[in-house]
Amino acid sequence: MQISLQKTETGGHRSTAQLSDGTRVLAFGSDHPHRVPHEFSHFLIERQLGLDWGYWGSIARGALFRGMSVLDGDEAAAAKRSASLKQSVMARIQVAEDLVGAVEGVLPLEAGRSPEQARAKIIEEHPELAETPAAGLDLAELDRLMTEAARTWAELPVGCEVRLTWDIPLVAR
Numbered sequence: 318m319q320i321s322l323q324k325t326e327t328g329g330h331r332s333t334a335q336l337s338d339g340t341r342v343l344a345f346g347s348d349h350p351h352r353v354p355h356e357f358s359h360f361l362i363e364r365q366l367g368l369d370w371g372y373w374g375s376i377a378r379g380a381l382f383r384g385m386s387v388l389d390g391d392e393a394a395a396a397k398r399s400a401s402l403k404q405s406v407m408a409r410i411q412v413a414e415d416l417v418g419a420v421e422g423v424l425p426l427e428a429g430r431s432p433e434q435a436r437a438k439i440i441e442e443h444p445e446l447a448e449t450p451a452a453g454l455d456l457a458e459l460d461r462l463m464t465e466a467a468r469t470w471a472e473l474p475v476g477c478e479v480r481l482t483w484d485i486p487l488v489a490r
Contacts, residue, residue, distance in 0.1 A: 340390030371413030
């Protein structure tokens with residue numbers, strides 16, 4: 318799946334994704350206090366963990382979330398596919414959302430805070446994540462990737478985009 322994150326005049330972003338069946342979807346992002354768009358954080362974290370069931374994996378399967386629209390493709394078929402998918406994956410999507418929010422809350426790693434301390438803070442503040450893929454996060458590497466993404470985003474002119482490829486294999490569920 319091809320993903321595009323475009324910087325808008327308001328300082329926000331909009332995301333588009335081209336699915337393997339040719340359907341292209343649009344989701345508007347919003348202004349927020351994070352260093353990179355929230356969907357970019359989802360991409361970096363879910364990709365590092367190989368999650369095929371988080372935000373981007375669910376979109377790759379055809380899920381449409383509130384605020385998303387079909388730009389190209391059969392809108393009725395996309396809506397039907399999305400409705401059946403969302404019923405089966407909503408709990409997992411919520412775990413991915415909680416995980417990304419928790420990681421955004423501890424990065425960047427500040428002087429004196431180790432990746433292990435950051436992981437402990439995540440689990441302390443979000444005990445429900447203790448039995449999730451959070452244990453497999455390489456927070457030092459994520460900190461490096463998020464810092465690089467923040468630099469890229471800050472330097473990106475309005476109207477330009479960051480292009481990403483979602484290549485995590487989708488496992489049948």
